[in-house]
Amino acid sequence: MVIPLSDTLFLPDAICGFSECAAQATRLAAALRVPYAPVDIHAFPDGESRVRVKAPGRHVALYRTLDHPNAKLIEVILAASALRDQGAARLTLIAPYLPYMRQDIAFHPGEAVSQKAIGQMLSGAFDRFVAVDPHLHRTSNLSVVFGGKPSLALTGASAIVAHLMTLKPAPETVVIGPDEESETLTRAVALPLGLNWTLAKKERHGDRDVRIAIPPDVDVAGRPVIIVDDVISSGATITTIARIIRDKGSRSIDVYATHALCDDQAMEAMADAGVDRLISCDGVPHRSNGISLTDVIVSGLRISP
Protein backbone atom coordinates (compact mmCIF):
# COMPACT_ATOMS: atom_id res chain seq x y z
CA MET A 1 0.00 0.00 0.00
CA VAL A 2 1.27 3.42 -0.92
CA ILE A 3 0.40 6.15 1.56
CA PRO A 4 0.30 9.54 -0.17
CA LEU A 5 2.81 11.91 1.42
CA SER A 6 0.08 14.39 2.27
CA ASP A 7 -1.61 11.87 4.56
CA THR A 8 1.24 11.87 7.03
CA LEU A 9 0.78 14.13 10.00
CA PHE A 10 3.21 17.00 9.40
CA LEU A 11 4.54 16.59 5.89
CA PRO A 12 3.05 19.45 3.85
CA ASP A 13 2.31 19.35 0.15
CA ALA A 14 3.40 22.98 -0.30
CA ILE A 15 5.48 25.65 1.41
CA CYS A 16 4.76 29.39 1.61
CA GLY A 17 7.43 31.76 2.86
CA PHE A 18 7.97 35.42 3.64
CA SER A 19 10.62 37.42 1.82
CA GLU A 20 13.13 37.81 4.67
CA CYS A 21 13.46 34.02 5.00
CA ALA A 22 12.78 33.08 1.37
CA ALA A 23 16.19 31.42 0.99
CA GLN A 24 15.52 29.01 3.86
CA ALA A 25 11.91 28.37 2.88
CA THR A 26 12.67 27.66 -0.78
CA ARG A 27 15.52 25.33 0.26
CA LEU A 28 13.05 23.45 2.45
CA ALA A 29 10.50 23.22 -0.38
CA ALA A 30 13.20 21.91 -2.74
CA ALA A 31 14.33 19.30 -0.21
CA LEU A 32 10.73 18.16 0.29
CA ARG A 33 10.06 18.32 -3.47
CA VAL A 34 6.90 20.38 -2.98
CA PRO A 35 5.88 23.66 -4.62
CA TYR A 36 6.82 26.98 -3.08
CA ALA A 37 4.82 30.21 -3.10
CA PRO A 38 5.99 33.55 -1.71
CA VAL A 39 3.88 35.61 0.67
CA ASP A 40 3.70 39.15 -0.64
CA ILE A 41 3.55 41.99 1.89
CA HIS A 42 2.59 45.55 1.04
CA ALA A 43 3.02 48.14 3.78
CA PHE A 44 0.29 50.78 3.63
CA PRO A 45 1.25 54.35 4.61
CA ASP A 46 -0.93 54.04 7.75
CA GLY A 47 1.08 51.10 9.10
CA GLU A 48 -1.29 48.32 8.06
CA SER A 49 0.00 45.32 6.11
CA ARG A 50 -1.65 43.87 3.04
CA VAL A 51 -0.83 40.17 2.81
CA ARG A 52 -1.25 38.24 -0.41
CA VAL A 53 -0.43 34.59 -1.08
CA LYS A 54 -1.66 31.93 -3.49
CA ALA A 55 -2.24 28.57 -1.79
CA PRO A 56 -0.13 26.04 -3.71
CA GLY A 57 -1.64 22.98 -1.97
CA ARG A 58 -4.15 21.60 0.52
CA HIS A 59 -1.73 21.12 3.41
CA VAL A 60 0.33 24.26 3.39
CA ALA A 61 3.26 24.92 5.69
CA LEU A 62 3.81 28.62 6.25
CA TYR A 63 7.48 29.26 6.96
CA ARG A 64 8.41 32.34 8.95
CA THR A 65 10.85 32.71 11.77
CA LEU A 66 9.43 35.08 14.35
CA ASP A 67 12.30 37.13 15.76
CA HIS A 68 11.26 40.77 16.36
CA PRO A 69 7.85 39.23 16.34
CA ASN A 70 5.03 41.75 16.73
CA ALA A 71 4.40 42.84 13.14
CA LYS A 72 5.42 39.41 11.83
CA LEU A 73 2.82 37.72 14.02
CA ILE A 74 0.00 39.86 12.63
CA GLU A 75 1.12 39.17 9.06
CA VAL A 76 1.29 35.45 9.79
CA ILE A 77 -2.29 35.54 11.10
CA LEU A 78 -3.36 37.39 7.93
CA ALA A 79 -1.54 34.88 5.68
CA ALA A 80 -3.21 31.96 7.45
CA SER A 81 -6.59 33.55 6.86
CA ALA A 82 -5.85 34.03 3.14
CA LEU A 83 -4.75 30.40 2.80
CA ARG A 84 -7.90 29.13 4.55
CA ASP A 85 -10.04 31.24 2.24
CA GLN A 86 -8.41 29.39 -0.65
CA GLY A 87 -9.30 26.02 0.79
CA ALA A 88 -6.14 25.04 2.65
CA ALA A 89 -7.43 22.19 4.80
CA ARG A 90 -4.40 21.88 7.04
CA LEU A 91 -2.04 24.71 7.97
CA THR A 92 1.31 24.18 9.62
CA LEU A 93 3.33 27.05 11.00
CA ILE A 94 7.05 26.41 10.70
CA ALA A 95 8.63 29.06 12.91
CA PRO A 96 12.22 27.95 13.54
CA TYR A 97 12.48 30.73 16.12
CA LEU A 98 9.34 30.86 18.23
CA PRO A 99 9.01 34.07 20.25
CA TYR A 100 7.38 34.82 23.59
CA MET A 101 8.29 31.40 24.99
CA ARG A 102 10.27 32.61 28.04
CA GLN A 103 7.37 34.26 29.83
CA ASP A 104 5.48 31.12 30.88
CA ILE A 105 4.43 32.53 34.27
CA ALA A 106 3.84 36.04 35.63
CA PHE A 107 7.24 36.84 37.12
CA HIS A 108 5.72 40.01 38.63
CA PRO A 109 2.08 40.64 39.55
CA GLY A 110 0.03 41.74 36.57
CA GLU A 111 2.41 40.51 33.88
CA ALA A 112 0.92 38.91 30.80
CA VAL A 113 1.90 35.26 30.41
CA SER A 114 2.87 35.82 26.83
CA GLN A 115 3.62 32.16 26.07
CA LYS A 116 -0.03 31.36 26.78
CA ALA A 117 -1.52 34.44 25.05
CA ILE A 118 0.52 34.12 21.87
CA GLY A 119 0.05 30.35 21.86
CA GLN A 120 -3.73 30.77 22.01
CA MET A 121 -3.66 33.41 19.30
CA LEU A 122 -1.64 31.22 16.92
CA SER A 123 -3.59 28.06 17.68
CA GLY A 124 -6.70 29.87 16.45
CA ALA A 125 -5.08 30.13 13.03
CA PHE A 126 -2.96 26.99 12.54
CA ASP A 127 -3.36 23.22 12.96
CA ARG A 128 0.28 22.20 13.40
CA PHE A 129 3.37 23.88 14.81
CA VAL A 130 7.06 23.31 14.18
CA ALA A 131 9.85 25.13 16.00
CA VAL A 132 13.55 24.58 16.61
CA ASP A 133 14.86 24.71 20.18
CA PRO A 134 11.88 26.69 21.50
CA HIS A 135 12.74 28.07 24.90
CA LEU A 136 10.39 25.94 26.98
CA HIS A 137 11.32 26.11 30.62
CA ARG A 138 8.49 25.04 32.88
CA THR A 139 6.29 23.94 29.95
CA SER A 140 7.06 20.28 29.25
CA ASN A 141 5.77 20.09 25.73
CA LEU A 142 5.30 22.46 22.79
CA SER A 143 1.83 21.05 22.24
CA VAL A 144 0.76 22.52 25.60
CA VAL A 145 1.49 26.00 24.24
CA PHE A 146 -0.83 25.44 21.29
CA GLY A 147 -3.93 24.10 23.00
CA GLY A 148 -2.99 20.46 22.51
CA LYS A 149 -2.51 20.73 18.75
CA PRO A 150 0.23 18.49 17.29
CA SER A 151 3.52 20.36 17.66
CA LEU A 152 7.07 19.47 16.85
CA ALA A 153 9.96 20.87 18.92
CA LEU A 154 13.06 20.10 16.90
CA THR A 155 16.62 20.80 17.97
CA GLY A 156 19.50 22.38 16.12
CA ALA A 157 21.94 20.13 18.04
CA SER A 158 22.34 17.52 15.29
CA ALA A 159 23.03 20.25 12.71
CA ILE A 160 25.62 21.83 15.02
CA VAL A 161 27.19 18.40 15.65
CA ALA A 162 27.35 17.64 11.91
CA HIS A 163 29.08 20.99 11.35
CA LEU A 164 31.57 20.41 14.20
CA MET A 165 32.34 16.86 12.96
CA THR A 166 33.76 18.35 9.77
CA LEU A 167 35.99 20.65 11.86
CA LYS A 168 37.34 17.75 14.00
CA PRO A 169 37.57 19.60 17.32
CA ALA A 170 40.60 18.71 19.49
CA PRO A 171 39.73 16.08 22.13
CA GLU A 172 40.67 18.42 24.99
CA THR A 173 37.92 20.91 23.88
CA VAL A 174 35.44 21.85 26.61
CA VAL A 175 31.79 22.47 25.70
CA ILE A 176 30.07 24.96 28.01
CA GLY A 177 26.39 25.75 28.32
CA PRO A 178 25.67 29.17 29.82
CA ASP A 179 23.03 28.03 32.34
CA GLU A 180 21.09 25.06 33.65
CA GLU A 181 18.38 25.52 31.00
CA SER A 182 20.95 24.82 28.31
CA GLU A 183 21.85 21.37 29.64
CA THR A 184 19.92 19.39 27.00
CA LEU A 185 21.44 21.27 24.08
CA THR A 186 24.96 21.26 25.59
CA ARG A 187 24.87 17.49 26.19
CA ALA A 188 23.38 16.87 22.73
CA VAL A 189 26.32 18.71 21.15
CA ALA A 190 29.13 17.41 23.41
CA LEU A 191 28.26 13.71 23.74
CA PRO A 192 28.30 12.66 20.04
CA LEU A 193 31.64 14.46 19.72
CA GLY A 194 33.03 12.76 22.84
CA LEU A 195 33.88 16.11 24.44
CA ASN A 196 33.80 17.19 28.07
CA TRP A 197 30.99 19.54 28.95
CA THR A 198 29.83 21.68 31.85
CA LEU A 199 27.25 24.32 32.69
CA ALA A 200 27.80 27.83 33.99
CA LYS A 201 25.53 29.26 36.65
CA LYS A 202 23.62 32.36 35.53
CA GLU A 203 21.84 35.02 37.55
CA ARG A 204 19.82 37.58 35.58
CA HIS A 205 19.45 41.05 37.13
CA GLY A 206 18.08 42.85 34.03
CA ASP A 207 17.89 42.67 30.22
CA ARG A 208 21.59 43.35 29.90
CA ASP A 209 22.78 42.69 33.46
CA VAL A 210 23.70 39.02 33.80
CA ARG A 211 26.11 37.55 36.38
CA ILE A 212 27.78 34.25 35.68
CA ALA A 213 30.02 31.77 37.44
CA ILE A 214 31.92 28.80 35.97
CA PRO A 215 32.27 25.72 38.22
CA PRO A 216 35.70 26.14 39.89
CA ASP A 217 36.85 22.62 38.99
CA VAL A 218 36.48 23.21 35.23
CA ASP A 219 39.90 23.55 33.67
CA VAL A 220 39.90 25.59 30.46
CA ALA A 221 43.51 26.81 30.62
CA GLY A 222 45.18 26.17 27.27
CA ARG A 223 42.12 24.35 25.92
CA PRO A 224 39.68 25.28 23.15
CA VAL A 225 36.21 26.17 24.41
CA ILE A 226 32.90 25.84 22.60
CA ILE A 227 29.95 27.71 24.09
CA VAL A 228 26.54 26.44 23.03
CA ASP A 229 23.27 28.35 23.48
CA ASP A 230 19.78 28.17 22.04
CA VAL A 231 19.24 31.93 21.64
CA ILE A 232 21.73 34.80 21.60
CA SER A 233 19.77 37.99 22.01
CA SER A 234 21.51 40.91 23.73
CA GLY A 235 24.74 38.87 23.82
CA ALA A 236 25.26 39.83 27.47
CA THR A 237 25.42 36.21 28.63
CA ILE A 238 28.00 35.19 26.05
CA THR A 239 30.09 38.33 26.58
CA THR A 240 30.22 37.76 30.33
CA ILE A 241 31.04 34.07 30.09
CA ALA A 242 33.66 34.58 27.36
CA ARG A 243 35.49 37.12 29.50
CA ILE A 244 35.68 34.67 32.39
CA ILE A 245 36.88 31.83 30.16
CA ARG A 246 39.48 34.01 28.46
CA ASP A 247 40.73 35.17 31.87
CA LYS A 248 41.13 31.51 32.82
CA GLY A 249 43.48 31.15 29.84
CA SER A 250 41.42 29.29 27.23
CA ARG A 251 43.16 28.69 23.90
CA SER A 252 40.16 29.72 21.78
CA ILE A 253 36.44 30.46 22.18
CA ASP A 254 33.88 29.52 19.54
CA VAL A 255 30.19 30.11 20.07
CA TYR A 256 27.48 27.98 18.46
CA ALA A 257 23.88 29.10 18.65
CA THR A 258 20.63 27.77 17.26
CA HIS A 259 19.23 31.30 16.95
CA ALA A 260 21.27 34.50 16.71
CA LEU A 261 19.22 37.69 17.19
CA CYS A 262 22.10 39.89 18.27
CA ASP A 263 22.98 43.20 16.59
CA ASP A 264 26.41 44.32 15.34
CA GLN A 265 27.22 46.06 18.62
CA ALA A 266 26.61 42.81 20.50
CA MET A 267 28.78 40.95 18.00
CA GLU A 268 31.60 43.43 18.64
CA ALA A 269 31.21 43.15 22.42
CA MET A 270 31.49 39.36 22.13
CA ALA A 271 34.62 39.68 19.97
CA ASP A 272 36.12 42.12 22.49
CA ALA A 273 35.41 39.59 25.25
CA GLY A 274 37.45 36.96 23.45
CA VAL A 275 34.97 35.17 21.19
CA ASP A 276 36.83 34.05 18.08
CA ARG A 277 33.80 32.99 16.05
CA LEU A 278 30.05 32.94 16.37
CA ILE A 279 28.35 30.39 14.13
CA SER A 280 24.55 30.11 14.11
CA CYS A 281 21.92 27.98 12.46
CA ASP A 282 20.01 29.75 9.72
CA GLY A 283 16.51 29.65 11.23
CA VAL A 284 16.93 33.35 11.98
CA PRO A 285 18.63 35.07 9.03
CA HIS A 286 21.82 36.58 10.51
CA ARG A 287 25.35 37.33 9.36
CA SER A 288 26.65 34.61 11.69
CA ASN A 289 24.62 31.92 9.84
CA GLY A 290 26.83 28.98 8.96
CA ILE A 291 24.65 25.94 9.59
CA SER A 292 21.54 25.00 7.62
CA LEU A 293 18.48 23.72 9.46
CA THR A 294 16.96 22.22 6.30
CA ASP A 295 17.92 18.62 7.16
CA VAL A 296 16.70 19.00 10.74
CA ILE A 297 13.31 20.27 9.59
CA VAL A 298 12.97 17.76 6.75
CA SER A 299 13.73 14.83 9.08
CA GLY A 300 11.33 16.20 11.68
CA LEU A 301 8.50 16.53 9.19
CA ARG A 302 9.18 13.05 7.74
CA ILE A 303 9.45 11.04 10.95
CA SER A 304 6.72 12.80 12.89
CA PRO A 305 3.99 10.33 13.89
Next chain:
Amino acid sequence: MVIPLSDTLFLPDAICGFSECAAQATRLAAALRVPYAPVDIHAFPDGESRVRVKAPGRHVALYRTLDHPNAKLIEVILAASALRDQGAARLTLIAPYLPYMRQDIAFHPGEAVSQKAIGQMLSGAFDRFVAVDPHLHRTSNLSVVFGGKPSLALTGASAIVAHLMTLKPAPETVVIGPDEESETLTRAVALPLGLNWTLAKKERHGDRDVRIAIPPDVDVAGRPVIIVDDVISSGATITTIARIIRDKGSRSIDVYATHALCDDQAMEAMADAGVDRLISCDGVPHRSNGISLTDVIVSGLRISP
Protein backbone atom coordinates in the same frame (compact mmCIF):
# COMPACT_ATOMS: atom_id res chain seq x y z
CA MET B 1 -34.49 48.63 42.72
CA VAL B 2 -30.97 49.87 42.18
CA ILE B 3 -29.14 48.22 39.28
CA PRO B 4 -25.40 48.31 39.87
CA LEU B 5 -23.61 50.07 37.02
CA SER B 6 -21.55 46.99 36.27
CA ASP B 7 -24.67 45.02 35.33
CA THR B 8 -25.35 47.11 32.27
CA LEU B 9 -24.04 45.71 29.03
CA PHE B 10 -21.13 47.97 28.11
CA LEU B 11 -20.53 50.22 31.09
CA PRO B 12 -17.23 49.08 32.63
CA ASP B 13 -16.29 49.37 36.28
CA ALA B 14 -12.68 50.22 35.42
CA ILE B 15 -10.58 51.54 32.53
CA CYS B 16 -7.06 50.49 31.57
CA GLY B 17 -5.12 52.52 29.04
CA PHE B 18 -1.82 52.50 27.18
CA SER B 19 0.63 55.36 27.60
CA GLU B 20 0.23 56.98 24.16
CA CYS B 21 -3.49 57.53 24.77
CA ALA B 22 -3.40 57.91 28.55
CA ALA B 23 -4.85 61.44 28.40
CA GLN B 24 -7.97 60.24 26.58
CA ALA B 25 -8.34 57.09 28.67
CA THR B 26 -7.99 58.85 32.03
CA ARG B 27 -10.48 61.51 30.88
CA LEU B 28 -12.93 58.72 30.06
CA ALA B 29 -12.38 57.05 33.44
CA ALA B 30 -12.93 60.37 35.21
CA ALA B 31 -16.15 61.01 33.25
CA LEU B 32 -17.41 57.52 34.10
CA ARG B 33 -16.21 57.87 37.72
CA VAL B 34 -14.40 54.53 37.60
CA PRO B 35 -10.81 53.69 38.54
CA TYR B 36 -8.04 53.89 35.95
CA ALA B 37 -4.94 51.71 35.67
CA PRO B 38 -2.11 52.19 33.18
CA VAL B 39 -0.82 49.36 31.03
CA ASP B 40 2.95 49.23 31.34
CA ILE B 41 4.97 48.17 28.29
CA HIS B 42 8.61 47.17 28.40
CA ALA B 43 10.35 46.66 25.06
CA PHE B 44 12.90 43.84 25.25
CA PRO B 45 16.05 44.20 23.13
CA ASP B 46 14.87 41.30 20.93
CA GLY B 47 11.69 43.12 19.91
CA GLU B 48 9.29 41.35 22.26
CA SER B 49 6.97 43.37 24.50
CA ARG B 50 6.41 42.72 28.18
CA VAL B 51 2.93 43.88 29.15
CA ARG B 52 1.96 44.51 32.75
CA VAL B 53 -1.36 45.78 34.11
CA LYS B 54 -3.24 45.45 37.38
CA ALA B 55 -6.94 44.71 36.86
CA PRO B 56 -8.80 47.47 38.72
CA GLY B 57 -12.24 45.83 38.36
CA ARG B 58 -14.29 42.88 37.13
CA HIS B 59 -15.53 44.48 33.92
CA VAL B 60 -12.50 46.20 32.53
CA ALA B 61 -12.49 48.34 29.41
CA LEU B 62 -9.10 48.40 27.75
CA TYR B 63 -8.65 51.68 25.91
CA ARG B 64 -6.25 51.78 22.98
CA THR B 65 -6.65 53.34 19.60
CA LEU B 66 -5.11 51.08 16.98
CA ASP B 67 -3.52 53.29 14.34
CA HIS B 68 -0.21 51.82 13.12
CA PRO B 69 -1.69 48.68 14.50
CA ASN B 70 0.59 45.66 14.24
CA ALA B 71 2.64 45.93 17.43
CA LYS B 72 -0.28 47.53 19.28
CA LEU B 73 -2.54 44.60 18.43
CA ILE B 74 -0.11 42.09 19.92
CA GLU B 75 0.22 44.18 23.09
CA VAL B 76 -3.56 44.47 23.37
CA ILE B 77 -3.85 40.66 23.14
CA LEU B 78 -1.21 40.32 25.86
CA ALA B 79 -2.97 42.87 28.10
CA ALA B 80 -6.28 41.05 27.70
CA SER B 81 -4.62 37.82 28.78
CA ALA B 82 -3.11 39.49 31.87
CA LEU B 83 -6.49 40.95 32.84
CA ARG B 84 -8.22 37.57 32.43
CA ASP B 85 -5.56 35.94 34.61
CA GLN B 86 -6.51 38.43 37.32
CA GLY B 87 -10.16 37.48 37.13
CA ALA B 88 -11.59 40.11 34.80
CA ALA B 89 -14.93 38.53 33.93
CA ARG B 90 -15.83 40.88 31.11
CA LEU B 91 -13.37 42.64 28.84
CA THR B 92 -14.32 45.48 26.53
CA LEU B 93 -11.93 46.80 23.91
CA ILE B 94 -12.43 50.52 23.33
CA ALA B 95 -10.49 51.21 20.14
CA PRO B 96 -11.71 54.59 18.85
CA TYR B 97 -9.75 53.91 15.66
CA LEU B 98 -10.24 50.34 14.56
CA PRO B 99 -7.73 49.20 11.93
CA TYR B 100 -7.96 46.69 9.09
CA MET B 101 -11.61 47.49 8.46
CA ARG B 102 -11.29 48.48 4.77
CA GLN B 103 -10.21 45.07 3.50
CA ASP B 104 -13.54 43.25 3.90
CA ILE B 105 -13.14 41.23 0.68
CA ALA B 106 -10.16 40.00 -1.34
CA PHE B 107 -9.78 42.81 -3.88
CA HIS B 108 -7.18 40.69 -5.69
CA PRO B 109 -6.84 36.88 -5.70
CA GLY B 110 -4.97 35.60 -2.65
CA GLU B 111 -5.39 38.69 -0.51
CA ALA B 112 -6.08 38.22 3.16
CA VAL B 113 -9.46 39.57 4.21
CA SER B 114 -7.93 41.41 7.10
CA GLN B 115 -11.22 42.64 8.57
CA LYS B 116 -12.20 39.02 9.15
CA ALA B 117 -8.79 37.79 10.33
CA ILE B 118 -8.19 40.62 12.79
CA GLY B 119 -11.81 40.49 13.93
CA GLN B 120 -11.48 36.79 14.74
CA MET B 121 -8.19 37.36 16.52
CA LEU B 122 -9.62 40.11 18.73
CA SER B 123 -12.87 38.30 19.40
CA GLY B 124 -10.82 35.48 20.93
CA ALA B 125 -9.61 37.92 23.57
CA PHE B 126 -12.47 40.37 24.27
CA ASP B 127 -16.20 40.19 25.00
CA ARG B 128 -17.29 43.65 23.82
CA PHE B 129 -16.04 46.10 21.24
CA VAL B 130 -16.38 49.86 20.94
CA ALA B 131 -15.12 51.90 17.99
CA VAL B 132 -15.79 55.33 16.55
CA ASP B 133 -16.66 55.64 12.84
CA PRO B 134 -15.15 52.25 11.95
CA HIS B 135 -14.75 52.06 8.21
CA LEU B 136 -17.41 49.43 7.49
CA HIS B 137 -18.24 49.35 3.84
CA ARG B 138 -19.91 46.11 2.82
CA THR B 139 -20.17 44.87 6.44
CA SER B 140 -23.47 46.11 7.84
CA ASN B 141 -22.69 45.83 11.50
CA LEU B 142 -19.60 45.96 13.71
CA SER B 143 -20.84 42.89 15.57
CA VAL B 144 -20.36 40.84 12.37
CA VAL B 145 -16.65 41.62 12.50
CA PHE B 146 -16.38 40.21 16.01
CA GLY B 147 -18.16 36.89 15.65
CA GLY B 148 -21.50 38.25 16.82
CA LYS B 149 -20.19 39.68 20.09
CA PRO B 150 -21.92 42.88 21.26
CA SER B 151 -20.21 45.78 19.50
CA LEU B 152 -20.82 49.48 19.50
CA ALA B 153 -20.02 51.58 16.42
CA LEU B 154 -20.19 55.18 17.62
CA THR B 155 -19.78 58.25 15.45
CA GLY B 156 -17.72 61.36 15.93
CA ALA B 157 -20.39 63.39 14.07
CA SER B 158 -22.11 64.73 17.20
CA ALA B 159 -18.79 65.86 18.65
CA ILE B 160 -17.89 67.60 15.38
CA VAL B 161 -21.33 69.24 15.28
CA ALA B 162 -21.02 70.44 18.88
CA HIS B 163 -17.64 71.95 18.03
CA LEU B 164 -18.96 73.64 14.86
CA MET B 165 -22.02 75.00 16.76
CA THR B 166 -19.68 77.09 18.90
CA LEU B 167 -18.04 78.47 15.72
CA LYS B 168 -21.40 79.45 14.16
CA PRO B 169 -20.56 78.63 10.52
CA ALA B 170 -21.98 81.03 7.91
CA PRO B 171 -25.26 79.74 6.41
CA GLU B 172 -23.79 79.66 2.89
CA THR B 173 -21.14 77.13 4.03
CA VAL B 174 -21.02 73.92 1.94
CA VAL B 175 -20.21 70.61 3.65
CA ILE B 176 -18.47 68.12 1.34
CA GLY B 177 -17.83 64.43 1.87
CA PRO B 178 -14.97 63.04 -0.22
CA ASP B 179 -16.78 59.94 -1.50
CA GLU B 180 -20.01 57.99 -1.37
CA GLU B 181 -18.86 56.05 1.70
CA SER B 182 -18.76 59.30 3.66
CA GLU B 183 -22.43 60.09 3.09
CA THR B 184 -23.63 59.13 6.58
CA LEU B 185 -20.99 61.22 8.34
CA THR B 186 -21.39 64.18 5.97
CA ARG B 187 -25.17 64.26 6.46
CA ALA B 188 -24.82 63.81 10.23
CA VAL B 189 -22.59 66.89 10.36
CA ALA B 190 -24.45 69.10 7.84
CA LEU B 191 -28.07 68.50 8.77
CA PRO B 192 -28.05 69.59 12.45
CA LEU B 193 -26.21 72.74 11.35
CA GLY B 194 -28.71 73.39 8.53
CA LEU B 195 -25.94 73.52 5.91
CA ASN B 196 -25.92 72.36 2.30
CA TRP B 197 -23.91 69.21 1.67
CA THR B 198 -22.70 67.15 -1.26
CA LEU B 199 -20.42 64.22 -2.01
CA ALA B 200 -17.41 64.10 -4.29
CA LYS B 201 -16.78 61.10 -6.51
CA LYS B 202 -13.51 59.30 -5.76
CA GLU B 203 -11.52 56.82 -7.84
CA ARG B 204 -8.55 55.18 -6.14
CA HIS B 205 -5.63 54.11 -8.36
CA GLY B 206 -3.07 53.47 -5.59
CA ASP B 207 -2.17 54.33 -1.99
CA ARG B 208 -1.40 57.93 -2.92
CA ASP B 209 -3.03 58.16 -6.35
CA VAL B 210 -6.62 59.26 -5.96
CA ARG B 211 -8.74 61.03 -8.61
CA ILE B 212 -11.71 63.10 -7.56
CA ALA B 213 -14.57 64.98 -9.15
CA ILE B 214 -16.99 67.44 -7.54
CA PRO B 215 -20.56 67.44 -8.87
CA PRO B 216 -20.59 70.26 -11.48
CA ASP B 217 -23.71 71.89 -10.03
CA VAL B 218 -22.10 72.49 -6.63
CA ASP B 219 -21.32 76.16 -6.23
CA VAL B 220 -18.46 76.86 -3.82
CA ALA B 221 -17.29 80.16 -5.31
CA GLY B 222 -16.96 82.72 -2.52
CA ARG B 223 -18.37 80.32 0.06
CA PRO B 224 -16.73 78.62 3.06
CA VAL B 225 -16.27 74.87 2.61
CA ILE B 226 -16.09 72.20 5.30
CA ILE B 227 -14.75 68.82 4.23
CA VAL B 228 -15.69 65.92 6.52
CA ASP B 229 -14.02 62.51 6.50
CA ASP B 230 -13.80 59.56 8.87
CA VAL B 231 -10.09 58.84 8.38
CA ILE B 232 -7.30 60.98 6.95
CA SER B 233 -4.37 58.72 6.28
CA SER B 234 -2.04 59.66 3.43
CA GLY B 235 -3.99 62.92 3.00
CA ALA B 236 -4.09 62.36 -0.77
CA THR B 237 -7.88 62.52 -0.93
CA ILE B 238 -8.11 65.79 1.00
CA THR B 239 -5.23 67.37 -0.90
CA THR B 240 -6.82 66.54 -4.25
CA ILE B 241 -10.29 67.72 -3.27
CA ALA B 242 -9.02 70.91 -1.62
CA ARG B 243 -7.16 71.88 -4.78
CA ILE B 244 -10.32 71.51 -6.85
CA ILE B 245 -12.40 73.49 -4.37
CA ARG B 246 -9.81 76.25 -4.11
CA ASP B 247 -9.65 76.46 -7.91
CA LYS B 248 -13.42 76.89 -7.91
CA GLY B 249 -12.90 79.98 -5.75
CA SER B 250 -14.00 78.86 -2.28
CA ARG B 251 -13.64 81.48 0.47
CA SER B 252 -12.07 79.05 2.99
CA ILE B 253 -11.50 75.31 3.46
CA ASP B 254 -11.70 73.65 6.86
CA VAL B 255 -11.31 69.92 7.24
CA TYR B 256 -12.94 67.92 10.03
CA ALA B 257 -11.95 64.31 10.58
CA THR B 258 -12.85 61.67 13.12
CA HIS B 259 -9.39 60.13 12.86
CA ALA B 260 -6.23 61.88 11.67
CA LEU B 261 -3.33 59.50 10.96
CA CYS B 262 -1.47 61.78 8.57
CA ASP B 263 2.16 62.78 8.99
CA ASP B 264 3.63 66.30 8.90
CA GLN B 265 4.40 66.06 5.19
CA ALA B 266 0.76 65.26 4.47
CA MET B 267 -0.32 68.18 6.68
CA GLU B 268 1.92 70.49 4.63
CA ALA B 269 0.58 69.15 1.35
CA MET B 270 -2.97 69.82 2.54
CA ALA B 271 -2.03 73.37 3.57
CA ASP B 272 -0.39 73.93 0.17
CA ALA B 273 -3.58 72.72 -1.51
CA GLY B 274 -5.59 75.39 0.27
CA VAL B 275 -6.71 73.76 3.53
CA ASP B 276 -6.91 76.48 6.17
CA ARG B 277 -7.39 74.21 9.17
CA LEU B 278 -7.56 70.50 9.93
CA ILE B 279 -9.40 69.71 13.15
CA SER B 280 -9.69 66.10 14.30
CA CYS B 281 -11.30 64.19 17.13
CA ASP B 282 -8.86 62.93 19.73
CA GLY B 283 -9.41 59.17 19.33
CA VAL B 284 -6.07 59.06 17.55
CA PRO B 285 -3.57 61.34 19.34
CA HIS B 286 -2.51 63.86 16.67
CA ARG B 287 -1.43 67.48 16.56
CA SER B 288 -4.68 68.36 14.77
CA ASN B 289 -6.77 67.14 17.74
CA GLY B 290 -9.31 69.76 18.73
CA ILE B 291 -12.43 67.76 19.56
CA SER B 292 -12.81 65.38 22.50
CA LEU B 293 -14.57 62.05 22.00
CA THR B 294 -15.14 61.57 25.74
CA ASP B 295 -18.83 62.58 25.63
CA VAL B 296 -19.48 60.40 22.57
CA ILE B 297 -17.97 57.35 24.23
CA VAL B 298 -19.58 57.99 27.63
CA SER B 299 -23.03 58.35 26.03
CA GLY B 300 -22.48 55.24 23.95
CA LEU B 301 -21.48 53.15 26.95
CA ARG B 302 -24.39 54.50 29.02
CA ILE B 303 -27.21 54.08 26.54
CA SER B 304 -26.11 50.77 25.05
CA PRO B 305 -28.77 48.08 25.60
